[in-house]
Amino acid sequence: MRRSAALLVGALGGMLAGAAFIRRQTAHRERADLYFEDGSMLSLTDGSPGADRLLPLARRIIGEARSR
């Protein structure tokens, strides 16, 4: 009985830790989200061809704003 309860608690803890890790990774991922007039949205994650053009521009804007 105790053993199964410990297993259950361990499994739940592992799941929570995994979810938190994935969430953290997703939150810190560099990306570009484009919103259009018709309500559609395009999300480009780091490494995709579109994001490769937008991310350096955004980094430059942030860097220049910081230096001022």
Next chain:
Amino acid sequence: MDAQHALADLTEISSQIRAAVVFDDKGKVAGSTLPDGEAFARAAADLLAAAEELKPGQSPLTQLEVATADGSVFVVRQDEATMAAITGPNPTVGLVFYDLKSALRSVKPAKPKPPPRKRPAAPGSKKTSAAKKATAKKPTPRRKKPDAS
């Protein structure tokens, strides 16, 4: 409300926004929180143009967020006015967009110069009113038919 005032309100309301600029579709800066607003506006316009090239359909791009490890860049466009802003990392995206759109709506568009007013008619120039009178048709009095007797 002018753009500079709207930006001052925006940065006061939203603690997440570090810098912002308002410019028109020709790149003319209406207001900026940075001393070099022109360069900021130009870079934001470049970002917008690069994003426009990526659109899959015909629908125009209205807003964008580019998130990097150092912070995010937001651009919101309404009619001819565009507002760009910089935040720190992991901002509350919906809230920032809401604040930017509200601020952009409050910015009054620059009015074109009104045409010069017509001078009031000089006292001697009664020509116009006289001409008007002349042109105005007076109802012609009906003549009575002479009696048949």
